[in-house]
Amino acid sequence: MMLARTMMRRVAAACKKGVRNGTPSTTRTINTQMDDSYPILISPSLVSLDLPDIWPTNSSPNEFRSTCRCSNEQTAAIIDGKSIAGEIMSRIACEVWRMKESIxxxxxxxxxxxxxxxxxxxxxxxxxxxxxxxxxxxxxxxxxxxxxxxxxxxxxxxxxxxxxxxxxxxxxxxxxxxxxxxxxxxxxxEKDVDGFHPLNIGNLAMRGRQPLFIPCTPKGCIELLMRSGVEIMGKKAVVIGRSNIVGLPTSLLLQRHHATVSIVHAFTKNPEQITCEADIVVTAAGVPNLVRGNWLKPGAVVIDVGTNPIEDPSCEFGYRLTGDVCYEEAVRVASAVTPVPGGVGPMTIAMLLSNTLDSAKRAYDFT
Amino acid sequence: MMLARTMMRRVAAACKKGVRNGTPSTTRTINTQMDDSYPILISPSLVSLDLPDIWPTNSSPNEFRSTCRCSNEQTAAIIDGKSIAGEIMSRIACEVWRMKESIxxxxxxxxxxxxxxxxxxxxxxxxxxxxxxxxxxxxxxxxxxxxxxxxxxxxxxxxxxxxxxxxxxxxxxxxxxxxxxxxxxxxxxEKDVDGFHPLNIGNLAMRGRQPLFIPCTPKGCIELLMRSGVEIMGKKAVVIGRSNIVGLPTSLLLQRHHATVSIVHAFTKNPEQITCEADIVVTAAGVPNLVRGNWLKPGAVVIDVGTNPIEDPSCEFGYRLTGDVCYEEAVRVASAVTPVPGGVGPMTIAMLLSNTLDSAKRAYDFT
Structure with missing residues (x-):
C-alpha cells in the first residue's frame, strides 16, 4: 500500500513535468517519441470494415513478387517494444493519476x-x-x-x-x-480485458460490430506497426499460427486494418513461399527459429510474438528466450524486426493496462 | 395446410421407397449419388482445430507456383448444386417424416x-x-x-x-x-439458424469452441467441395469478399478444415495474383465477372457465391443472374466450377433446412 502511494506520487510528479519513464532508445531502433497531445495509443479504437467496396479494375500482377534475396549486412531497424511500451505505460500512469484527481x-x-x-x-x-x-x-x-x-x-x-x-x-x-x-x-x-470471450472475438471479426476489448498481444502488434510508421492498408500480411489468443485475433485485426491476410499454420504446405510474399509477417507459432531469412521478402516488417525458452546453462535461470524468427538472418532481409525479448512482450502488458484503464473509464463514464 | 399434408404424404412415400427428388444430373457434372446409409451432410458437424501443430521442416517452395495458363477447351466439371441440394432436401424430408412418425x-x-x-x-x-x-x-x-x-x-x-x-x-x-x-x-x-449472431461467429472462429449453427452459404460451399471429392486440408484457399454472411464465415470454416486461407477484398492489391495461386477459390464479392480466367490456377476448384442481376431484356423478368466468375473463361482453366444460377444458391436453402432440422432435433432431444 505504501509502495503504491509512493508510485502514485512519483507518477503524479512525472505527469506534471511531462517526463516519460520509457527506456531510452538505442541506435537504429524505432521508437517514435510523441508529444502529450497524442492519445495514449495511436491505433484507432477499432477500424471499421464499412468502407465502400470499390474493386480495382486493373493492377500489375508482379508488383509484390518476392525474390527472397538476402543481404550480407543488417538492413533492419529494430522495433524497440520495451521503449514503446514504457512510453505507453507512462501515458497510462498520467491518465490514472488524472482519474484519481478528478473522481x-x-x-x-x-x-x-x-x-x-x-x-x-x-x-x-x-x-x-x-x-x-x-x-x-x-x-x-x-x-x-x-x-x-x-x-x-x-x-x-x-x-x-x-x-x-x-x-x-x-x-x-x-x-x-x-x-x-x-x-x-x-x-x-465488461471485465474481460484479455478479450478472449467468443462474443468479443465474434464482434472483432464482424463488419459493423465492435468488441468491448481487443486482445492484448494482437493490439500490441498493431500498435508497434503503427508507431513504426508501417502502413497496413492494402499490404500483404501473413500471420503464422492460429491460436485463440494471438494468431486468430491478430489476423482478424489486421484484416480490420484492410491488410490482405493469409493465415499460415501447421498444415500449410510451403509456408515459406507464402510468407516470402508478405509485406508484414506476424509469427506466433511457438517454434524457435521457424522463420528463416529465406522465408522473408526483402524489406518485410517482422513482428515476432514467439517467446520460446531455450536451454542455456550460461543464463541465470538455465534458459534464454528466443522468438519464432531466426533473428540473425531476419535482420539481414527485413526492413524492421522486433527482438525477443523486448519486442512484443512488454507491449502485451501495456495493452492489458490500457484495456483496464478503458474499462474503468467506461465504468465511471470518465473521459 | 392441405398442400403441406399432400407433400408430407408424398415425402413419406418417397422415403419408404428410397426415392430422391434431386434433379437428374447432366453430362460432366459432379453430383455424387450416395446411398441412404450416409448422413444427410457429409461435411462433419464441425472440424476441430485441435490437431497437434507439427510444423514441416522442409518443403519445395515452387510446388504450387501458378503459371495461369488457359486451355482452349473446357476442362472443368460443373458442380451441380441444384441436384446435390435436391438430394440433401430429400434426406431432410425423410428425417422430418421419421421425426413426425416417432414423436x-x-x-x-x-x-x-x-x-x-x-x-x-x-x-x-x-x-x-x-x-x-x-x-x-x-x-x-x-x-x-x-x-x-x-x-x-x-x-x-x-x-x-x-x-x-x-x-x-x-x-x-x-x-x-x-x-x-x-x-x-x-x-x-438456439433459433439463429442463419448463424449470424456474433457469439456464433466467435465460436466458429475459435479453436476448441463450437457454434450452435454454421451459416448456411459457407456450410453449403464446404458441402459442395466435399461431395465433389475436393480435399481441403493443406490446400491453398482464397476467399474473395469478407461479408459477415458469406466471406468471413467461409474463411473461418475453410480454416477449420485446415486449408491455408487468404482473404481477398476490395483493398487487396493484385487480387488476381493471390487468387491465381489458390487450389480452391470461393468468390462472394457481388461483382459480375470479377474473376477472369487468368485469375485462376489451372485445375483450381471454383465456388461462385455471386448472384448478380444483369439487365437482359430477352429474359422473363428483364434480367438474368450472373456470378462473380467469368464462367466461360473459368471452365477452360478450372477443374470444377459451380454455375450461377444452380450452384451455391440451392445449397444455401438446403443448409437452412438442415440447420432447422438440427435445431428441432436438439430441442426434442431426437436422434
Missing part, C-alpha cells in the same frame, strides 16, 4: 493464478509490477493447482461483482482438470 | 420479411417452398417497410417464445431506418 477512483485489475507454473508466475509478476508502476490497483488471488472448478468460479464471481475491479485476468493455461471454456464463460464481458 | 412433431421455421424488396420476396418464396417440400412447418410474417423497430422485435420475441418454432429467419437487408444489429441481438441463439 477519486483508480482502475482495478484482478489477477487469478491457478497452480505454480514458473512461466505463469513470471508473467503475473510482471503484470502486477506494471500495475504498480501506473497506479492501477491490482488484486492477486492464487489458487492451489489441485483446486476445484467451483473455487475458481467463486473467485471469478466475486471479482465480477466487485465495482472496484474493472478487469479480470485469469492466467492461462489452467491445470488440465479444469474446464477452461466453462470457467471463462463465467467472466463478466 | 409427432416436425421442425418449424419462422420467416420474417420487412418491406417488399423483390429479391427478398424471391428468396423468401423459395425458402417457404423448400419447407413445404420437406415437411418443415413454416410461418411467414410480413411487416410493412415503414414499420417500427418495436414491431419487428415483438414478432421476433413471439417466435423466440414459441416452442414449435426451431429456427427464425429475419430476411436481410432490413430497411435503412431499422437497427439490424439491435434487432438481431434479440433473436434466441
Amino acid at each position: 477519486g477512483r483508480v482502475p482495478g485489475l484482478a489477477v487469478i493464478m491457478v497452480g505454480q507454473r514458473r512461466d505463469s508466475q513470471t508473467y503475473v509478476r510482471n503484470k502486477i509490477k506494471a500495475c504498480e508502476e501506473t497506479g492501477i490497483k491490482s488484486s492477486m488471488t492464487e489458487l492451489h493447482g489441485n483446486c476445484k472448478e467451483d473455487e475458481v468460479v467463486n473467485v471469478l464471481s466475486r471479482f465480477n461483482a466487485d465495482p472496484s475491479i474493472h478487469g479480470i485476468l485469469l492466467q492461462l493455461p489452467l491445470p488440465q482438470h479444469l474446464d477452461e471454456e466453462k470457467i471463462l464463460d463465467v467472466m463478466s464481458l | 409427432g412433431r416436425v421442425p418449424g421455421l419462422a420467416v420474417i420479411m420487412v418491406g417488399q424488396r423483390r429479391d427478398s420476396q424471391t428468396y423468401v418464396r423459395n425458402k417457404i417452398k423448400a419447407c413445404e417440400e420437406t415437411g418443415i412447418k413454416s410461418s411467414m410474417t410480413e411487416l410493412h417497410g415503414n414499420c417500427k423497430e418495436d414491431e419487428v422485435v415483438n414478432v421476433l420475441s413471439r417466435f423466440n417464445a414459441d416452442p414449435s418454432i426451431h429456427g427464425i429467419l429475419l430476411q436481410l437487408p432490413l430497411p435503412q431506418h431499422l437497427d439490424e444489429e439491435k434487432i438481431l441481438d434479440v433473436m434466441s441463439l
